[in-house]
Amino acid sequence: MSEYILETEGLSKDFRGFTAVQDVRLRVRRGSIHALIGPNGAGKTTVFNLLTKFLQPTRGRIVFDGQDITATAPAEVARLGLVRSFQISATFGHMTAMENVRVALQRPLGTSFQFWTPVASLAPLNDRAMALLEAVDLASYADIPAAEMPYGRKRALEIATTLALDPPLMLLDEPTQGMGHEDVDRVVALIRKVAAERTVLMVEHNLSVVETLSDTITVLQRGQILAEGPYATVSKDPRVLEAYVGVEA
Numbered sequence: 001m002s003e004y005i006l007e008t009e010g011l012s013k014d015f016r017g018f019t020a021v022q023d024v025r026l027r028v029r030r031g032s033i034h035a036l037i038g039p040n041g042a043g044k045t046t047v048f049n050l051l052t053k054f055l056q057p058t059r060g061r062i063v064f065d066g067q068d069i070t071a072t073a074p075a076e077v078a079r080l081g082l083v084r085s086f087q088i089s090a091t092f093g094h095m096t097a098m099e100n101v102r103v104a105l106q107r108p109l110g111t112s113f114q115f116w117t118p119v120a121s122l123a124p125l126n127d128r129a130m131a132l133l134e135a136v137d138l139a140s141y142a143d144i145p146a147a148e149m150p151y152g153r154k155r156a157l158e159i160a161t162t163l164a165l166d167p168p169l170m171l172l173d174e175p176t177q178g179m180g181h182e183d184v185d186r187v188v189a190l191i192r193k194v195a196a197e198r199t200v201l202m203v204e205h206n207l208s209v210v211e212t213l214s215d216t217i218t219v220l221q222r223g224q225i226l227a228e229g230p231y232a233t234v235s236k237d238p239r240v241l242e243a244y245v246g247v248e249a
């Protein structure tokens with residue numbers, strides 16, 4: 001088994017002649033929390049879209065868990081265990097927190113909601129759904145429709161629905177975006193907890209969150225890797241400081 005759960009070689013994406021991602025060689029160590037940071041427009045979202053195969057690379061190679069996934073379809077990539085945390089819009093607002101997690105739990109089985117399923121056979125599913133809600137500190141929200149939950153709790157629900165798939169590699173897209181202090185602290189604790197059993201790769205703008213959580217940081221600038229390493233080293237790199245003018249490192 002390779003030390004790295006995810007590796008890219010020469011990963012590049014052109015948009016009509018504009019190179020948004022250029023020659024990125026990313027190595028994500030198994031079991032680590034790895035942050036992808038960089039100024040606006042650096043190419044972070046594009047890299048995530050390439051990894052999940054939402055976008056097809058123009059050049060380069062992606063290897064996940066020893067398997068070349070460069071030409072693999074997005075659904076298959078998710079099935080292999082590389083899963084991006086769902087966007088809030090992907091949770092069902094009219095359904096309760098419990099129902100959202102239950103739907104996510106049914107997904108890997110390839111079954112859709114089966115209303116005719118005998119109630120008794122849903123019991124184990126309910127137990128697992130409740131365990132997931134407890135894991136993200138949402139047990140008290142089990143019967144609340146997602147649309148009525150506060151913003152920070154919706155993000156936690158999003159993580160719970162992702163955890164339902166038990167992915168070895170979880171991609172988190174700006175997990176603390178738009179949150180107040182209290183929610184940020186809660187999500188930081190939650191990420192640390194979920195990372196105990198899997199690898200986490202996240203795009204995150206909040207540098208104190210990055211500092212607190214990350215084992216390794218990759219800094220992107222204009223589509224290329226500018227620096228890589230632990231926060232203590234990367235944050236002192238003069239090139240990184242320059243890229244983040246005005247940001248305390």
Ligand SMILES: Nc1ncnc2c1ncn2[C@@H]1O[C@H](COP(=O)(O)OP(=O)(O)OP(=O)(O)O)[C@@H](O)[C@H]1O
Nearest residue numbers: 015018019020038039040041042043044045046047
């Ligand atoms: N579909 C597209 N067509 C053309 N250009 C694109 C497309 N998607 C992204 N870009 C360009 O590629 C560059 C990288 O964008 P990307 O969204 O990946 O950056 P980012 O690092 O995620 O930025 P932010 O922090 O602002 O979200 C930007 O210049 C953007 O305008």
